[in-house]
Amino acid sequence: xxxxxxxxxxxxxxxxxxxxxxxxxxxxxxxxxxxxxxxxxxxxxxxxxxxxxxxxxxxxxxxxxxxxxxxxxxxxxxxxxxxxxxxxxxxxxxxxxxxxxxxxxxxxxxxxx
Amino acid sequence: xxxxxxxxxxxxxxxxxxxxxxxxxxxxxxxxxxxxxxxxxxxxxxxxxxxxxxxxxxxxxxxxxxxxxxxxxxxxxxxxxxxxxxxxxxxxxxxxxxxxxxxxxxxxxxxxx
Numbered sequence: 201x202x203x204x205x206x207x208x209x210x211x212x213x214x215x216x217x218x219x220x221x222x223x224x225x226x227x228x229x230x231x232x233x234x235x236x237x238x239x240x241x242x243x244x245x246x247x248x249x250x251x252x253x254x255x256x257x258x259x260x261x262x263x264x265x266x267x268x269x270x271x272x273x274x275x276x277x278x279x280x281x282x283x284x285x286x287x288x289x290x291x292x293x294x295x296x297x298x299x300x301x302x303x304x305x306x307x308x309x310x311x312x313x
Numbered sequence: 314x315x316x317x318x319x320x321x322x323x324x325x326x327x328x329x330x331x332x333x334x335x336x337x338x339x340x341x342x343x344x345x346x347x348x349x350x351x352x353x354x355x356x357x358x359x360x361x362x363x364x365x366x367x368x369x370x371x372x373x374x375x376x377x378x379x380x381x382x383x384x385x386x387x388x389x390x391x392x393x394x395x396x397x398x399x400x401x402x403x404x405x406x407x408x409x410x411x412x413x414x415x416x417x418x419x420x421x422x423x424x425x426x
Binding site for chain 2: 204208234241242243244245246249289300301302303304305306
């Protein structure tokens, strides 16, 4: 069956360190993969999109990698700050459109001083 | 101010009652979506619509109904057939063309009395 797996345990890191979150998937052939941020009680907000033919994408302190052989995406936040504390969701769609995104369960990141 | 609005923020349902959640967007997007989020779980797709007067069932459509009479509006009705309606409901929209991201509303929390 199709599955998207994100670490359900919270990730606790110290301010200034790099946070790395993992998204693994099985039985999908995604054309692209997206990462969203969700704060408690609010809707997710789009962060980055990476296509199947791209290995890496960057935006300010954020970096996403996409390995279609390993069926894995890594999401990095460098120089993390307490304001980065949130739940991060990966989502993928293998139909080439946004018509049916499938979301992972998310990983909660806690950045402490 | 462009965006997606959902109302109400909190909604209480009595046993056997149908309730309707509102979702409006002024982004001129063609596609709209409804998700359900339960604690510790990812977003699960209930219904989606890619064009006015047309919609498709998602992964968990049973006990729910939708309409798409206007481009801007995609209301969700939680019927009495939905036996476990307590959840956080999120509406989203996208342009509906090509590879793109989804924009989410602030969500409605539904509670059963």
